[in-house]
Amino acid sequence: MPELPEVETTVRALRPHITGRTILEARFFNPRVLGRKPEPDLAGRTIASVGRRGKYILLDLGDDVLSIHLGMTGKLLVNAPPETHTRAYFTLNDATLNFVDPRMFGRIELNPARIAKLGPEPLEVTFEEFRRRLKTRRTRIKALLLDQGFLSGVGNIYADESLHRAGIHPCAIAARLGPDRARRLYKAIRQVLTEAIASGGSSISDYVDAEGRKGWFQIRHRVYQRHGEKCLRCGAIIRRILIAQRGTHYCPKCQKR
């Protein structure tokens, strides 16, 4: 679930609790969370700061960066006891960190190489750079928005919501978007992400931030998971199709190829 707004909300909630704290003990209950790498020795390391890049939570340990990716169902909870799906548990001086992830798509990794391959941050990239990157890609725009090497942080919900606000069909070929439509998409992505962060993200099933708070942007979704219902803008029936094996929701009247 967690896309950029949910990760950003989690990071903001996390920050005051763990910045400057030292890790006393790190326990990994399932090796899968580490990918194929050996268990890092984190005892005694101090968290200098907490940041985010794309959908990655980054704990600055001085010489190293500990990255936590929440996958589809991950949560990172402060001061909550271990539960059924706890995959890792950190004890700090004066706080605990509980990594809960039922589906185990999440990963905890020291200095991941992936970070360097991420595309620009959607809230930082300029329109000129966004357009330049769009021009060379022949894939469907929805698939491209999910590509973290193109733009980092946008996932299934915010891709669909952005395309609806921009009035662009998810099957439109990226390189064929002219300056006007590219500009509308650029603005829509920024607007949707900014509003979602202000709402604390979207709580679709059980997403909560580090302090256990739900987000509320889901009540403002205009197409995501609304197939069969009326478009709030034009009244047409929202459709659901598959793009890149992901459910894709759009209005057939508002969104043109």
Add this chain to the structure above:
DNA sequence: ATCGGTACCTGCACGC
């Protein structure tokens, strides 16, 4: 290099 399909996991809602 780019693109699309599959695999990796668990849980839930649904129909029978």
Add this chain to the structure above:
DNA sequence: TGCGTGCAGGTACCGA
């Protein structure tokens, strides 16, 4: 009640 199916916020990897 229980079983099978389809679906879910993500990404790595493979072959074309």
